[in-house]
Amino acid sequence: MPHIPLRYAPQLIWHGTRNFFSGRPVIISFETTLSCNANCRHCDIEGHRPDEIRMKPEGFRKYIDQFHPPVIQLSGGEPLLRKDLLDVVRAIKINPFFPYTILVSNGSLMTLERYRAFREAGVNQFSISLDFPDSRHDDFRQISGLYDTLNEVIPQLAAEGHGDVVLNTAITSANVGVLEDIIKTAERWGVCLSFSVYTPLRTKNYEYVVTNPDDLRFVEQLFERCKRRRGIYSRVVNSHINLDGILRFMREGDIPNCSAGRRFMVVRPEGNLNPCSLQRINFDTQEQLVREFSATNTCGGCYVSIRSYVEISFVRLLWENVSMRVFNRNTL
Numbered sequence: 238m239p240h241i242p243l244r245y246a247p248q249l250i251w252h253g254t255r256n257f258f259s260g261r262p263v264i265i266s267f268e269t270t271l272s273c274n275a276n277c278r279h280c281d282i283e284g285h286r287p288d289e290i291r292m293k294p295e296g297f298r299k300y301i302d303q304f305h306p307p308v309i310q311l312s313g314g315e316p317l318l319r320k321d322l323l324d325v326v327r328a329i330k331i332n333p334f335f336p337y338t339i340l341v342s343n344g345s346l347m348t349l350e351r352y353r354a355f356r357e358a359g360v361n362q363f364s365i366s367l368d369f370p371d372s373r374h375d376d377f378r379q380i381s382g383l384y385d386t387l388n389e390v391i392p393q394l395a396a397e398g399h400g401d402v403v404l405n406t407a408i409t410s411a412n413v414g415v416l417e418d419i420i421k422t423a424e425r426w427g428v429c430l431s432f433s434v435y436t437p438l439r440t441k442n443y444e445y446v447v448t449n450p451d452d453l454r455f456v457e458q459l460f461e462r463c464k465r466r467r468g469i470y471s472r473v474v475n476s477h478i479n480l481d482g483i484l485r486f487m488r489e490g491d492i493p494n495c496s497a498g499r500r501f502m503v504v505r506p507e508g509n510l511n512p513c514s515l516q517r518i519n520f521d522t523q524e525q526l527v528r529e530f531s532a533t534n535t536c537g538g539c540y541v542s543i544r545s546y547v548e549i550s551f552v553r554l555l556w557e558n559v560s561m562r563v564f565n566r567n568t569l
Contacts (some may be wrong), residue, residue, distance in 0.1 A: 278377050309339070409447065
């Protein structure tokens with residue numbers, strides 16, 4: 238993962254600290270579009286939406302000026318379908334590392350030229366989904382030739398030497414047996430890997446929930462190897478507490494006290510606010526969102542990455558982000 242130069246760190250720490258204790262979001266996820274060129278088996282977003290109402294690039298900036306989130310995600314749908322996405326990135330950036338900007342994509346439309354352009358515009362991290370270490374990924378995402386595209390393009394991005402490409406693997410019952418092979422793929426491609434875990438909240442499809450005791454034991458043993466950060470397992474960037482949380486969610490299926498709307502929130506393409514990408518309830522302001530949703534929220538049905546990384550103590554959050562960045566800079 239990219240190293241943040243010392244001169245930019247105080248701004249991130251200041252706004253992160255202020256937002257953490259004031260109830261403002263530490264992370265905002267902008268759903269830049271709900272159009273998607275995939276039809277993933279664990280997702281309910283699919284197809285192009287030609288009549289979708291979308292904020293113009295300057296509309297994104299008002300949320301940056303209002304909340305000063307230290308971290309933002311540009312997600313979808315598939316964000317690379319937006320022809321003005323470069324302008325969106327330029328509009329939200331205050332300096333090269335504030336807000337720290339993560340582009341979340343299925344990677345099908347990524348090229349070396351686009352990667353360079355988005356880096357220059359201000360993207361700090363490229364998060365690209367990988368569900369299988371072979372052509373089964375094509376079937377799961379329902380994009381023909383997707384794995385071959387990633388197999389060609391991602392090593393090219395890694396060869397640029399910036400260390401800013403992170404694969405994201407959502408653990409499901411379909412891929413739990415090949416997680417180690419996915420780590421080997423990240424090693425071969427020269428990039429990092431972050432695990433997350435499937436939730437049926439969006440699709441109501443329980444087929445992909447991991448329930449088999451043998452699978453759960455396998456994941457526990459794999460995570461223990463990842464925590465030791467040796468060999469290929471140093472590619473896995475999840476913190477210890479994050480891996481423990483994922484395993485707990487897989488075993489229990491529910492983690493209460495979700496902070497959606499407070500520590501993180503979603504901005505939809507048209508500019509409405511949602512607590513998260515799984516709770517499609519529109520609000521006009523964060524104050525209304527907190528008052529009418531967060532204050533009485535009892536949902537614990539996910540442990541997605543955006544939640545898992547902010548629901549720890551501030552000291553722990555700060556330490557793990559600093560220590561992991563130093564670790565990855567020195568070892569990868």
